[in-house]
Amino acid sequence: MPGVAGTTAGTTLTFATSPDLKPMFARAVLNGRFSADGLPQTVAERRGIRVDVGHVVDYAHVCGFSVGTSLPMTYPHVLAFPLQVALMSRREFPLSLVGLVHVENAITWRRPLVPEDVLDLRVSASGLRPHRRGRLVDLVNEVSVDGQVVWSGVSTYLARGTGDPAAVSAEAPDVTELARSTGGAVWRLDEGTGRRYARVSGDVNPIHLHALTARALGFDRAIAHGMYTYARVVSALGPRVPAAGTSRVWFRKPVRLPSTVLLKVSPDARHAVVVPRTGEGEHIVVETTPARRRPPPTRVPNTRFVKS
Amino acid sequence: MAAPRKSTPTVRRAAVLGGNRIPFARSNGAYAKASNQDMLTATIDGLVARHGIAGERLGEVAGGAVLKHSRDFNLTREAVLGSALDPTTPAYDVQQACGTGLETAILVANKITLGQIESGAAGGTDTASDAPIAVNEGLRETLLAANRARTTGQRLKALTGLRPGHLVPEIPKNLEPRTGLSMGEHMALTTKEWGITREDQDELAALSHRHLAAAYERGFFDDLVTSYLGLSRDNNLRADSTTEKLAKLSPAFGKGDGATMTAGNSTPLTDGASMVLLGSDDWAAEHRLTPLAYFVDSETAAVDYVHGAEGLLMAPAYALPRLLARAGMTLQDFDYYEIHEAFAATVLCTLKAWEDPDFCKGRLGLDAPIGAIDRSKLNVNGSSLAAGHPFAATGGRIVASLAKQLHEKGAGSRGLISICAAGGQGVMAILEGA
Numbered sequence: 001m002p003g004v005a006g007t008t009a010g011t012t013l014t015f016a017t018s019p020d021l022k023p024m025f026a027r028a029v030l031n032g033r034f035s036a037d038g039l040p041q042t043v044a045e046r047r048g049i050r051v052d053v054g055h056v057v058d059y060a061h062v063c064g065f066s067v068g069t070s071l072p073m074t075y076p077h078v079l080a081f082p083l084q085v086a087l088m089s090r091r092e093f094p095l096s097l098v099g100l101v102h103v104e105n106a107i108t109w110r111r112p113l114v115p116e117d118v119l120d121l122r123v124s125a126s127g128l129r130p131h132r133r134g135r136l137v138d139l140v141n142e143v144s145v146d147g148q149v150v151w152s153g154v155s156t157y158l159a160r161g162t163g164d165p166a167a168v169s170a171e172a173p174d175v176t177e178l179a180r181s182t183g184g185a186v187w188r189l190d191e192g193t194g195r196r197y198a199r200v201s202g203d204v205n206p207i208h209l210h211a212l213t214a215r216a217l218g219f220d221r222a223i224a225h226g227m228y229t230y231a232r233v234v235s236a237l238g239p240r241v242p243a244a245g246t247s248r249v250w251f252r253k254p255v256r257l258p259s260t261v262l263l264k265v266s267p268d269a270r271h272a273v274v275v276p277r278t279g280e281g282e283h284i285v286v287e288t289t290p291a292r293r294r295p296p297p298t299r300v301p302n303t304r305f306v307k308s
Numbered sequence: 309m310a311a312p313r314k315s316t317p318t319v320r321r322a323a324v325l326g327g328n329r330i331p332f333a334r335s336n337g338a339y340a341k342a343s344n345q346d347m348l349t350a351t352i353d354g355l356v357a358r359h360g361i362a363g364e365r366l367g368e369v370a371g372g373a374v375l376k377h378s379r380d381f382n383l384t385r386e387a388v389l390g391s392a393l394d395p396t397t398p399a400y401d402v403q404q405a406c407g408t409g410l411e412t413a414i415l416v417a418n419k420i421t422l423g424q425i426e427s428g429a430a431g432g433t434d435t436a437s438d439a440p441i442a443v444n445e446g447l448r449e450t451l452l453a454a455n456r457a458r459t460t461g462q463r464l465k466a467l468t469g470l471r472p473g474h475l476v477p478e479i480p481k482n483l484e485p486r487t488g489l490s491m492g493e494h495m496a497l498t499t500k501e502w503g504i505t506r507e508d509q510d511e512l513a514a515l516s517h518r519h520l521a522a523a524y525e526r527g528f529f530d531d532l533v534t535s536y537l538g539l540s541r542d543n544n545l546r547a548d549s550t551t552e553k554l555a556k557l558s559p560a561f562g563k564g565d566g567a568t569m570t571a572g573n574s575t576p577l578t579d580g581a582s583m584v585l586l587g588s589d590d591w592a593a594e595h596r597l598t599p600l601a602y603f604v605d606s607e608t609a610a611v612d613y614v615h616g617a618e619g620l621l622m623a624p625a626y627a628l629p630r631l632l633a634r635a636g637m638t639l640q641d642f643d644y645y646e647i648h649e650a651f652a653a654t655v656l657c658t659l660k661a662w663e664d665p666d667f668c669k670g671r672l673g674l675d676a677p678i679g680a681i682d683r684s685k686l687n688v689n690g691s692s693l694a695a696g697h698p699f700a701a702t703g704g705r706i707v708a709s710l711a712k713q714l715h716e717k718g719a720g721s722r723g724l725i726s727i728c729a730a731g732g733q734g735v736m737a738i739l740e741g742a
Binding site for chain 1: 330338340341342343345346347349350353354362387389390391392534535536537538
């Protein structure tokens with residue numbers, strides 16, 4: 001059945017198609033917080049995914065990617081996100097979905113994915129741990145092709161609450177100098193930014209959609225999706241994103257909509273930071289690390305490369 | 309690098325080193341949402357990957373599109389910036405209707421020949437799906453008048469010019485502005501004038517499909533085409549096309565009993581992009597790339613179709629004798645002919661004109677007719693009727709395919725390219741196998 005967990009074999013939820021997030025968010029808003037302590041061992045899966053190229057193009061255009069022969073590096077996240085929500089909106093999940101803040105994300109890819117790849121997606125939760133301002137949890141997304149994991153993402157969420165002052169967590173690299181450097185590309189993000197990304201990502205969390213719905217949840221204005229701002233950075237890096245590597249992002253300060261921000265990239269493209277055009281602080285920090293080993297050649301059907 | 313020299317032009321050969329295109333897609337289909345910039349960038353990246361030139365600074369990249377959004381004023385440069393080429397590679401746009409792709413290759417080849425650059429890429433892209441729709445002309449004039457106004461009163465007065473009809477947008481049309489006729493209607497007039505039969509047109513179209521299908525089957529396009537958005541072959545291709553099937557279609561252009569041009573023997577609106585890599589012999593050697601063919605010469609002609617003296621798509625007929633005279637060749641000296649199939653009738657009218665003593669004497673001023681060609685050497689790997697014709701992308705498709713054919717044939721083999729274009733223009737080039 002489309003969008004509905006077909007079978008619950010043990011602790012595996014299997015989805016035939018991407019689940020609709022609207023009812024899940026609605027339930028989460030109504031139900032509020034649960035109080036389970038441990039992290040369930042439930043896994044959400046979607047197998048045999050053939051990407052919808054029309055959707056890839058829509059996603060690419062919203063995030064500023066040029067539509068190439070391979071998928072945007074961040075694209076699998078929008079396939080994984082609904083499964084993350086499916087896990088996090090279950091009663092057994094110890095943290096309340098509404099109010100979870102995406103604080104970090106790390107993606108490792110072994111090669112660029114192409115539309116011809118048939119993807120198996122597996123999402124699980126792990127690493128529930130204390131943080132200074134509450135508790136952290138990792139949602140682990142794995143994309144496999146022919147049984148090999150080719151893309152994996154770790155989305156780290158913070159549930160604000162009673163924190164542990166002694167908790168130590170990985171900090172973003174120090175990009176103060178880069179953030180203070182002159183220049184940078186100007187991005188003018190209008191009020192509809194959150195709605196456009198919601199349409200292509202399915203992330204209809206009300207804090208992104210409109211000032212009124214955001215206000216109901218304690219923000220004075222709508223805020224941009226972190227993964228949108230991050231995808232814009234990755235698209236701006238363009239060909240400087242390696243064919244295989246790891247990309248980490250730290251979400252520091254929400255981008256309130258509308259606003260004008262600046263993108264600053266280090267000369268080696270290893271670090272990028274999005275800062276307010278006026279004012280202090282950093283919105284997001286991105287670190288890109290090429291894989292040490294040479295990636296296997298991209299499978300581009302119908303093509304014989306003359307040289308490698 | 310070439311040896312340092314004082315700035316005296318040295319004339320040398322410009323080589324075609326390879327090409328890349330994405331499969332061509334019928335409009336509003338597989339690439340419906342892809343933009344020209346998307347397709348051109350993907351095509352450049354495929355060219356770069358295939359030839360191992362990531363991070364290289366080329367002498368220049370010339371490209372273009374016929375249907376172009378105003379925001380795409382710097383289309384080719386933007387595509388280069390989004391590609392794996394060194395961002396310090398300069399680029400510019402060219403627009404010569406369907407001649408765009410071949411003209412860019414000629415421009416880059418000429419600079420290489422003159423020693424001004426060592427390498428370059430040339431090609432084009434077009435989408436009839438993601439077309440530039442503009443605001444209504446009346447709305448545009450009203451808004452501009454309001455913008456020029458200095459006071460609020462003047463502005464309000466200007467805005468009273470707004471009319472409900474202004475909501476109707478301006479959609480690009482395949483019309484000649486000076487005659488109000490579409491390209492197909494123009495071609496239908498020429499087809500009638502030359503008495504080209506429906507059967508001959510359908511036969512040429514069926515052959516184009518069979519040739520293209522056979523070329524895919526034998527792997528000819530394996531190093532010329534890169535899959536894009538799930539498409540690995542041109543989706544206009546009908547491998548099982550026959551003259552019998554084509555004979556069932558109703559005429560699409562022209563009127564009455566004499567109408568012969570159908571959707572089957574005319575090219576459909578298509579989306580796609582192509583690029584070729586060009587370089588000097590030195591540059592090719594440095595990059596361990598094998599020249600496939602060399603540019604020998606080129607010629608562009610234009611005809612006065614407005615006052616009825618000549619058919620819109622007949623300009624190549626006029627370019628040929630000038631090109632042959634310079635090259636010291638006859639039409640029969642070529643191993644391959646690539647005559648762009650805008651319509652099957654275009655190819656047939658052009659060939660018939662070259663065989664016609666009156667046309668060759670009266671219109672071209674020649675003592676004897678140019679003569680017939682060996683039709684088995686024409687469009688041997690299929691052409692636009694089968695592959696489709698994304699206007700500015702056709703030249704790159706033909707240059708890369710012909711260069712490969714000539715390389716397979718052997719050094720010294722010769723090929724002729726002929727492309728007709730809107731505005732009564734025609735671009736031709738001679739390539740020699742390397």
